[in-house]
Amino acid sequence: MTTKQRYESAREIYKNIGVDTDAVLETLKTVSVSMHCWQGDDVAGFEGDGQLSGGIQATGNYPGKARTPEELMADIDKTLSLVPGTHRINLHANYAIFAPGEQVDRDKLEPKHFAKWVEFAKERGLGLDFNPTFFSHPKADGLTLSSEDESIREFWINHGKACLRISEYFAKELGTSCLMNIWIPDGFKDIPADRLSPRARLKDSLDQILSIGYDKSLVDVAVESKVFGIGVEACTVGSHEFYMNYAAKNNILCLLDNGHYHPTEVVSDKISSMLLFSDKLALHVTRPVRWDSDHVVLFDDETKEIAKEIVRNNALDRVLIGLDFFDASINRVSAWVVGMRNMVKALLYGMLSPNEKLAKLQDERNFTELMMLQEELKLYPFGDVWNYYCELNQVPIREEWFEVVKAYEKDVLSTRK
């Protein structure tokens, strides 16, 4: 049987439970996932020695890491050629591309330092998202936006302001709004004596960054909380409560990273609550293994649950989906492809569920039938619909994409010594 014939058979099966697969595939085409540039080089960036700080870690030493903008862009191209749909690229400020001999510090970054990325995105019809980089820098040894040292704090405030201008530039150039996400590593290894002052300084720093004024139709600013990081185990300044309140009061977005909560807390359960109080919500989808380890996103229960929540809340246009993982122990392009395909797959899975029927069963308190149907759905011919979607989008089906990655490793990645 051909992929199309399998799809046609699956279409009939889904039709019997009220799911229109053709309509689902049309909708799925419109959804973009923001692919993080930092999986390609273990969050090293282009500024210098690429030493990662801030309580995050990429472990492994698989050969073939991108070392230059050209290599990173080539790897992004290869990855996107294997993922169905049109997506976005999420950049960090430490991926600025300077003219020879021109490097400036982060507080002095300008749109022109990202012109090559804009050119890259334009040629491919991609949107760009952005992140100020408050780590991997000599001035990020202690605290950044919450620093007690006013000159350090000012440096980072200026970095935030510079990034806001760059985000506006991305949106204007590319005709699609840019998400600018703020994450800082600030915190304390051991029990602090004063939690209030650093948080008050962080609040003031954010106020100052936002005070420059920006076009809200072009830039969505988000703040990303975290429960702990390596070396800041006792207290993080940018906690969930801090940012949830800050975002609500200042009409900006919260970004929920599903590696940033207590191990039994799930982001899928938070989405509906956030959407009841905010127009938009941003996500970093990742896979925490025992800690915020940033493993590659799998087609696992929580990824599916996150996707189902987005679909069931009718919020495909309100939830800005980004990925955040960095695995240096395996082929980095393969890691990207697996994570991206899984996120899209999870969205498809959520859309192929008879969501209204399931909600009705819940309202009728018919939990017996609800459980039965949810379990049976797991073995519906989902794979046949996924393969057809890949074929429609001219990307390889099943594991065929891996042959392309293997050839790329042999011809390109393995030559990077």
Ligand SMILES: C[C@H](O)[C@H](O)[C@@H](O)C(=O)CO
């Ligand atoms: C590199 C990213 O900005 C970083 O991973 C951040 O989003 C985060 O999740 C830190 O734990």
Ligand SMILES: [Mn+2]
């Ligand atoms: Mn994150």
